[in-house]
Amino acid sequence: MTLDAGAGDLDTIPPTDRTRLRRLRERGAFERSTVEAILDEGLVAHVGVVDGAHPVVLPMAYARVGRTLYVHGAVANHLLRTGADGEICVTVTLLDGLVLSRSWFHHSMNYRSVVVYGRARLVTDDEEKRVASRALVEHLAEGRSDATRPVTPEELRKTTFLALPIDEASAKIRTGPPGEDPADLDGEAWGGVLPLRLAAAGPVADDHTPAAAELPGHLVGWSR
Amino acid sequence: MTLDAGAGDLDTIPPTDRTRLRRLRERGAFERSTVEAILDEGLVAHVGVVDGAHPVVLPMAYARVGRTLYVHGAVANHLLRTGADGEICVTVTLLDGLVLSRSWFHHSMNYRSVVVYGRARLVTDDEEKRVASRALVEHLAEGRSDATRPVTPEELRKTTFLALPIDEASAKIRTGPPGEDPADLDGEAWGGVLPLRLAAAGPVADDHTPAAAELPGHLVGWSR
Numbered sequence: 142m143t144l145d146a147g148a149g150d151l152d153t154i155p156p157t158d159r160t161r162l163r164r165l166r167e168r169g170a171f172e173r174s175t176v177e178a179i180l181d182e183g184l185v186a187h188v189g190v191v192d193g194a195h196p197v198v199l200p201m202a203y204a205r206v207g208r209t210l211y212v213h214g215a216v217a218n219h220l221l222r223t224g225a226d227g228e229i230c231v232t233v234t235l236l237d238g239l240v241l242s243r244s245w246f247h248h249s250m251n252y253r254s255v256v257v258y259g260r261a262r263l264v265t266d267d268e269e270k271r272v273a274s275r276a277l278v279e280h281l282a283e284g285r286s287d288a289t290r291p292v293t294p295e296e297l298r299k300t301t302f303l304a305l306p307i308d309e310a311s312a313k314i315r316t317g318p319p320g321e322d323p324a325d326l327d328g329e330a331w332g333g334v335l336p337l338r339l340a341a342a343g344p345v346a347d348d349h350t351p352a353a354a355e356l357p358g359h360l361v362g363w364s365r
Numbered sequence: 366m367t368l369d370a371g372a373g374d375l376d377t378i379p380p381t382d383r384t385r386l387r388r389l390r391e392r393g394a395f396e397r398s399t400v401e402a403i404l405d406e407g408l409v410a411h412v413g414v415v416d417g418a419h420p421v422v423l424p425m426a427y428a429r430v431g432r433t434l435y436v437h438g439a440v441a442n443h444l445l446r447t448g449a450d451g452e453i454c455v456t457v458t459l460l461d462g463l464v465l466s467r468s469w470f471h472h473s474m475n476y477r478s479v480v481v482y483g484r485a486r487l488v489t490d491d492e493e494k495r496v497a498s499r500a501l502v503e504h505l506a507e508g509r510s511d512a513t514r515p516v517t518p519e520e521l522r523k524t525t526f527l528a529l530p531i532d533e534a535s536a537k538i539r540t541g542p543p544g545e546d547p548a549d550l551d552g553e554a555w556g557g558v559l560p561l562r563l564a565a566a567g568p569v570a571d572d573h574t575p576a577a578a579e580l581p582g583h584l585v586g587w588s589r
Binding site for chain 1: 578
């Protein structure tokens with residue numbers, strides 16, 4: 142226990158018109174720790190930009206460094222060029238289960254999602270690009286950046302990074318059993334939740350891996 | 366074998382400026398069967414709309430009926446109201462594995478994704494809404510719509526459905542081991558893929574389920 146023990150209550154992200162839930166407000170969460178935990182558990186972000194007048198949503202790798210979210214891709218990447226110095230929306234969703242009701246209407250899914258809105262900043266500083274590159278590898282498997290070759294200046298030149306401050310963001314969470322209409326509960330039917338999670342199967346070494354090579358410790362028992 | 370056996374080759378979705386890949390074209394796929402298989406395997410779509418001038422991307426349940434994709438939500442749902450009769454983008458991503466290179470730069474993920482662009486149509490016909498409702502339940506677990514109470518006219522009134530034709534769509538797929546720079550292959554390091562998949566844990570019955578109730582057959586051995 143420290144004097145800061147209660148400070149977590151203060152660390153909420155201020156809601157805005159676009160992050161405040163209009164309905165089912167009990168599902169919304171603005172604690173920074175909740176938002177960060179979901180971002181750190183996810184692997185794929187869905188990044189939205191406006192291209193001309195139409196929306197474009199593409200899956201991308203991402204990583205969080207403190208209060209900044211990074212996405213990256215090849216310099217020629219059209220979405221990143223469109224999103225650079227413009228409004229983007231980054232959404233990360235963790236699917237936790239199927240919610241199986243006794244009625245079609247009340248079927249649902251359990252999930253935890255985060256939406257981050259803001260103006261993306263094109264990263265131009267090589268040191269910041271390096272930090273983001275490392276974070277992207279660490280985000281896949283903690284400890285792997287030390288076990289692999291760092292990025293070169295030439296590779297950094299080929300890569301576009303966008304930085305998005307995690308300042309306008311919210312989480313949305315659904316947990317628990319299905320809602321039901323009382324009239325549907327008369328029967329003997331099964332209702333409940335089928336929990337889902339991302340599972341790793343056995344790692345598959347490539348053809349360049351010597352037969353004697355051991356699986357690195359950071360991949361042993363990998364889970365999310 | 367039938368006379369139609371080769372007709373699949375013809376069933377491709379014509380590429381457009383926004384579905385044609387600008388780079389790494391070998392990862393793009395336009396066969397309707399490939400696009401449909403990915404859509405049918407996924408559970409969550411990330412739906413993008415333009416709200417004013419900024420992009421909004423939210424996770425939603427969805428289902429495919431023939432060549433139409435349906436998303437739905439409460440009548441008050443802001444994203445659906447924004448997307449109704451406007452341009453939307455629906456993206457579905459299946460994460461298949463971590464691609465673990467010997468260099469930071471070549472780390473990647475194996476995945477299959479589909480992007481569908483188009484103008485959403487607000488569904489107003491009750492029979493079409495009913496068909497979409499049924500498809501949404503079947504999409505979670507095949508056979509479940511017959512085992513549960515159908516949607517009522519009152520429930521349909523509370524629900525907004527958007528229909529999106531699967532006419533402008535493409536798949537993008539990455540498979541296989543990491544790309545590597547030859548100079549990185551001198552060592553004894555482990556490189557390869559960590560396969561990932563969505564796994565179901567044991568179903569959790571809710572408090573209204575009689576102890577004697579059996580798990581319905583459509584949930585036994587559920588997998589995706």
